[in-house]
């Protein structure tokens with residue numbers, strides 16, 4: 001089994017992506033890995049199908065509870081959208097935090113240099 005190359009997480013192979021499916025479904029994934037995972041899955045039909053099938057197995061117990069009312073395709077789309085949205089929100093939050101820290105530093109610098117009193 002191929003191990004995930006830790007220095008290059010920005011692009012994953014199909015093999016690596018498929019190995020990551022269980023942790024993706026269990027939400028046990030680092031943000032940077034999840035980003036790379038989503039990026040690959042969105043551009044690779046094979047892995048997307050593999051993820052969809054795994055999701056079906058993962059959620060199969062719900063068939064027993066909800067029976068015909070459980071629409072796996074609709075549910076899969078919803079789950080994918082949520083995970084995808086979560087990544088963008090988390091990334092946006094990090095960028096906002098960096099901007100905020102930057103602004104604080106600039107303000108402090110201005111005080112120190114005596115420009116603002």
Ligand SMILES: [Zn+2]
Nearest residue numbers: 014044046047
């Ligand atoms: Zn793939």
